[in-house]
Amino acid sequence: MRGILAVVFALALAWAGPSRAEVKDATPNGFTIENSRVVPVDAKTAWNALVNDVGQWWPKDHTWWGDATRLSIQPRAGGCFCEIDGDRQAWHMTVTFVDPGTLLRMTGGLGPLQGMGLSGALEWRFEKVGEGTKITLWYRAGGYTPDDLRKFVPVVDQVQAQQLGGLADYLETRAKADGGAGR
Known part of the structure; x- marks a missing residue:
């Protein structure tokens, strides 16, 4: 039975392939984007990589100073998703909701x-x-x-798919290296 489940899961991952992107809505003053991807690890492992290893999977070309290892996420209400490079610092977002293994907002x-004066709500759902x-x-x-x-919207959607893809690829690589121990 476990062998059949592994084959079904492998087929689901192959079918899922790259991130599934969807523009939910777009107006002159706002938009909603959703990207999804299935990874071969449990939610706790995925969550831990999101908040503890952001510098390992976030695309470095989507940082202010080209070094993703300068990124951090404080997974607590009021926490900072920040990029600190000495005196150069950016507060990207504020953590407003934490339910480990389920949702980070x-x-x-x-x-x-x-810089355009826009704001938004970003959620990582597991x-x-x-x-x-x-x-x-x-x-x-x-x-x-x-x-x-x-x-x-097309550019933001592409960047978000790349960010999610970075996390998913990181988790898939770790799962292969661990022999699936992240489940």
Whole structure:
């Protein structure tokens, strides 16, 4: 039976492939994006990699100073998703909700959205799927800007898929190295 489950899970992972992206809505003043990916580890392992190893999986070209190891997430209400490089510092988002292994919510504007005066709610959701975990990265952002935000949605969606992909690839590599011990 375990062999059949492993084959079914492997097929599900192959089918899931890269992140599943969906633009939920887009208007001139805001948008909602959702990307999902299934990983071959339990939710606790996925959660721990999210909050403790962010510098290992976050794309370095999506940091202010090109070094993802300068990133940290404090998984507590009021905690900081920060990038600290000596005197150069960025508070990317504020942690507003923590339910370990289930949901991490942060608020703020990522990247250039912050400088545009926009804000949003970003959620990392974890759901058991077979012997693995479905990770969903959901982001709703908006606010006043003279620009039509719909034109930014494809780029933000691509970046979010890359960020989720970084975490998923990291977890898949670790699971292979551990022989599936992350379940």
